Amino acid sequence: MSAKNTFGSQAAKAFCANLYTTWLSEDENVERIRDMLSRMLALSAAAQNLEIGAKKGKAADTDALNNGAWHSDPAVGLSTSSTAIDEDADPGQSPRPTPPQRSNKSAVLKSADDRTPSPIQPSTSPCTVARFAGGVDELDYPHRAGSPVVTPTSPQPKPIVDPSAPLPYVSSGSVSPQRAHSLGSPRLDSTLNAVMVSGDLAVPLDPSTSLSMTARESTTRFVHTAGSFAVTPPANLKQATLEDIPCFYSKRESCGLQIENDSEEAQELNRLLEKNDSVKKTVWVFGDISSKVFKVPIWYKEALFTDIATRCGLDAATADTLAAAQIRTVYSDVYASLSASRRLYDLICTHPQKEFITLSDLESMGRYLVAAHPGLQFLQQPEFQEYYWHTVAVRIMYMLERQQCGRIYWRDFDRSDLPDRMMDLDTKDVNLVLDYFSYEHFYVLYCKFWELDTDRDLLVGFEDLCNYGQGSVVTGAIKRVVEGYGRPLSSGVPGKMDFADFVYFCLSEEDKNSEPAVLYWFKVLDTDEDGVLSGYEMMQFFEENQQRFLEFSDSPEGDIAYEDTMCQMLDMVGFDRVKVRKCGVTLGDLRSCPTPANFFNMILNASKFLLFEHRDPFGEHQIRMRVEKTEWDRFARAEYDRMAAEAQ
Known part of the structure; x- marks a missing residue:
């Protein structure tokens, strides 16, 4: 062919x-x-x-022409043709070899x-x-x-x-x-x-x-062969449309809006209101409506009652009863299209456009908690009640705010675990929730501040703060903390820290692995405020810590060189990242480090670093099996047990 x-x-x-x-x-x-x-x-x-x-x-x-020169009969097989010899040929000559067929x-x-x-x-x-x-x-x-x-x-x-x-x-x-x-x-x-x-x-x-x-x-x-697949389907093949393809992201979800309203919530609301034309905020029916329909915790139901009354044009201060039609109207018009997290966010936020939550909004939520939660009824004194909800508000702001801006935006609120912890507070024992609302944690913070405030002016200065942790933190870092470099002071007095400033310091010192603590101590060490920790900056704080290493060491003759310490710290944050940049350690390096607490303790707290170096691996495993998962939780548990034992 x-x-x-x-x-x-x-x-x-x-x-x-x-x-x-x-x-x-x-x-x-x-x-x-x-x-x-x-x-x-x-x-x-x-x-x-x-x-x-x-x-x-x-x-x-x-083949016949080629074989004819050597064979007399083309039909003869290979064995015959290979042994055939011309009779007229010279006997002395060797026979010519026969080519293969x-x-x-x-x-x-x-x-x-x-x-x-x-x-x-x-x-x-x-x-x-x-x-x-x-x-x-x-x-x-x-x-x-x-x-x-x-x-x-x-x-x-x-x-x-x-x-x-x-x-x-x-x-x-x-x-x-x-x-x-x-x-x-x-x-x-x-x-x-x-x-x-x-x-x-x-x-x-x-x-x-x-x-x-x-x-x-x-x-x-x-x-x-061209690498492209068929794109035109047959005529009888049903083609998928955009509605058939599920969307993994929508603008409604990013704003806290539900794609489809929950029909089970509407059915539950009709069931609870079918025998009640009006509902009082103090009865159990409104508590079920709050938790099962609106997805608002029972201890926060009074805030929901106030919001519904305000939207219906009632005086929230004097109103005590809501009609069933009013509850249905507010639910269908406002809350039905919102997600559970967005409902809590709107109840807490008092901003007209609901852009962000402030510290005062969180304190108002704390007041509802103290007034309604049965596990906090022993807080009868107004002074302790105020300190408690103020501590709760500061802890929430500490964990959820972005770059110490003092505001919590919807995106930060939705990504946090605060909505889940608020629902968990419906249990009787408030101490079972370790995050934000634990009374034991509040008690430890309050007692620590009270121990340092010797003059009882509700302010802590440089000399007072140097006594924290038996003087384990280097004085150079303490000086920058009271000057407001770690966080802008809310006391209004230069060189003095109020209770909120102390809460930031204590949480950052006891759990340096958290993201807010990493930012806090990075700003303390960054003396020139260029966003990079150079070797010279870290050496200023390490010189004092080096003397403490010698005091705690078994062999005082052996000096710890700063160069060796710097190599170990760079290995912690990842030397490849620092080597490429060739300018120092950045905030991103510390956030990507699995254990930034060891990095900071080598510079700021020698006793904690030595405890890490001499830790028992088996005991460390047993500690991680406990309920307390963070360093702050373990510290608060140990301090509360110590204080309770001393009080007896």
């Missing part, structure tokens, strides 16, 4: 493959397509047989063009079966060298098999045909981007026959 005929045969097969996949989805075209393919295959097979027969005859004549197949292959696929290659025929059933054999790929897609001179790209292309299937009766991929409308003036890999093109019409196909009757697959 010539190169021209081969090119035309390959183009015809690719063209038929395009028609086959495009029209197979319609039942009325199945018989027509199969008949057309059968005729083409029969004509192609007949032409190939004629050409192969002619070439075989030509090869036989060539050449096969017809090798002659045909040699005579054909190297760039033209041989007609006897199994991969050139569309009826030839692939070696692997239901798949594509990579060894069969070179048969496309003569196709319109891949030319002999161009590099052959690796074939890309469309895994989503289904097997061609022909239905009968009422069974709908299996969907097939389409390559679009055929265009003779464009380059084809897909060909059919060898396989059985004539799929039987009987479904039972198609199910019992053997490995040698495997169907075809599409192999795309």
